[in-house]
Amino acid sequence: MxxxxxxxxxxxxxxxxxxxxxxxxxxxxxxxxxxxxxxxxxxxxxxxxxxxxxxxxxxxxxxxxxxxxxxxxxxxxxxxxxxxxxxxxHQHRIAHLIQPLLVSQQVFQADRWIANVIDAVAGAPLVxxxxxxxxxxxxxxxxxxxxxxxxxxxxxxxxxxxxxxxPPTRDLDGHGLVLGIDVGLRPLVTVALEGDGSWATGGIVRFTPAIWRQLSVAAIAAGVDTVLVKRTARLLRYSAARELIEEGFLVPVAQTARAVVAERLNYAGFERHIVRQMREEAIRDFLTAWLPQRLHAWGIQFVPTDPAFTSRDCSRIGCNHRNHPSEEEERIEIFVCELCGHSMNIHANAALNILRRGLPEVRG
Ligand SMILES: [Zn+2]
Known part of the structure; x- marks a missing residue:
């Protein structure tokens, strides 16, 4: 093999x-x-x-x-x-610090989480x-x-x-849906299915610049290597995203999909798009490497599409109007079309647009 x-x-x-x-x-x-x-x-x-x-x-x-x-x-x-x-x-004892980063959990208590990261990094690693x-x-x-x-x-x-x-994971019996996916931080992945169904994974806690500063300050005060502390925080966020992506998205996909449509990412796109939207390492790795490789291994077609305006175009068939969503609409995550009044979750609308764009390239 x-x-x-x-x-x-x-x-x-x-x-x-x-x-x-x-x-x-x-x-x-x-x-x-x-x-x-x-x-x-x-x-x-x-x-x-x-x-x-x-x-x-x-x-x-x-x-x-x-x-x-x-x-x-x-x-x-x-x-x-x-x-x-x-x-x-070698790994520091940090596994218990992943769960608090998932937004479906209780409110994120930054102070406590940071103190626990410092403690874990200051302790002896497990070998x-x-x-x-x-x-x-x-x-x-x-x-x-x-x-x-x-x-x-x-x-x-x-x-x-x-x-x-x-090992192969694919269960070929009786399935064969085409999925369109939109990625972000909260939720991490939103999936649109042919026939207008959709589902979303959970999300991860947003790290503000204040949290990064607080990590440095706490590390210095505790006399712990700042670089190691920040690296550990990144590792924990990556691990949280990986858990959600693998279990909330890739496992179901292995069972149901014959093709997956996602935004095409390239470096030019990163500067403009990804950094601005605060999408991070795990999401980038997921779209550029894990997803295409997994789908290839499972014999599921991967269709990358143009990412422009997927969150602004109306997904209602026959409309396609390009909208200018208000900050309020983005905050409450509801898309409302200025032309036809169609309204749905903002991420599901984007995922549906991605799905429609890719459908012509899906093999029969
Ligand atoms: Zn519309």
């Missing part, structure tokens, strides 16, 4: 180590072509390959070196597979192959395949490919 692969960026601080491996033949250039990447692919020597494992959420062990790789930025199966293969994996920051649902089925590890060079940047054996 061909392993599924996932690609992550490598921190530039590792460049001198990697160049040394190339020089002394531990890394060998190959003619391999990896889908979705246009860079030179390097294979690791058997000696290096046998050492590849996760050191912590932000580092990979290779040989005697620790290189900066955001391990935590993988979907749940892949993440938990490599952690379970890594006996010396062992335990993926603490993921839910239970997916965790036991995948397997990390070290032999599929590759390094990829693009100009001065290096990327890492990791390989996994993942």
């Amino acid at each position: 061909q392993p599924q692969t996932y690609i992550l960026p490598i921190d530039r601080s590792a460049n001198p180590v990697i160049e040394r491996w190339v020089k002394d033949g531990q890394l060998r250039a190959t003619d391999e072509q990896l889908p979705g990447t246009n860079g030179r692919v390097y294979a690791l020597s058997p000696a290096l390959l046998s050492t590849v494992c996760a050191a912590d959420d932000f580092h990979l062990n290779v040989g005697r070196e620790r290189i900066g790789v955001p391990i935590y930025r993988m979907p749940e199966w892949e993440y938990s597979s490599i952690v379970r293969a890594s006996d010396t994996f 062992g192959p335990q993926p603490l920051t993921v839910g239970e649902q997916w965790s036991d089925d995948g397997r990390f395949v070290p032999e599929a590890t590759r390094l990829i060079r693009r100009h001065a940047f290096w990327m890492l490919q990791l390989g996994f054996e993942l």
Whole structure:
């Protein structure tokens, strides 16, 4: 069985180590072509390959070196597979700090949460192959395949490919809906189904600049490394988003969809669109990497569409009027068409527009 692969960026601080491996033949250039990447692919020597494992959420062990790789930025199966293969994996005891970030929970108490993050980071990490920051649902089925590890060079940047054996999830019996999805922070994902049904996942707590400042102030007051505290807060938000996306969206999709339509994202789009809307790392990774890769593995068609005006156009068939929603409408999350009076949830309206735009490209 061909392993599924996932690609992550490598921190530039590792460049001198990697160049040394190339020089002394531990890394060998190959003619391999990896889908979705246009860079030179390097294979690791058997000696290096046998050492590849996760050191912590932000580092990979290779040989005697620790290189900066955001391990935590993988979907749940892949993440938990490599952690379970890594006996010396370090993680602070932070799993209980994920739930408070889900907006369906009680009111978010920032002061208390921040104090708990500081406590957790100040304490000794837990060492062992335990993926603490993921839910239970997916965790036991995948397997990390070290032999599929590759390094990829693009100009001065290096990327890492990791390989996994993942079980198929698709239940093909009697389903075959086309879904349109809109992503945001609250809810994280809104899904429109053919035939006007819809559902939404929960959302995650919005971090204001004040919360980030408060994290720094509290870290300094406690004498704890500020960088580590902020990184841990990001990791926790990422883990909360991953849990919602995997369990609230990808599990149902695996059972029901024959095609999924989503907004096409590119870097130009990020500056303009994503940053402004405060969409964050997990959502970006989800749209650009997890979703297309998962759907491909499950044999579900992925249809990216033009993201422009999806939240302003009226989704009522025959209308399509381009609206200028008021701040009040956005605040209460209700879309009202200025032309035909059609009214519905603002995210469901966007998801429906995305679905309609993609439908002509869905294979019979
Ligand atoms: Zn209308």
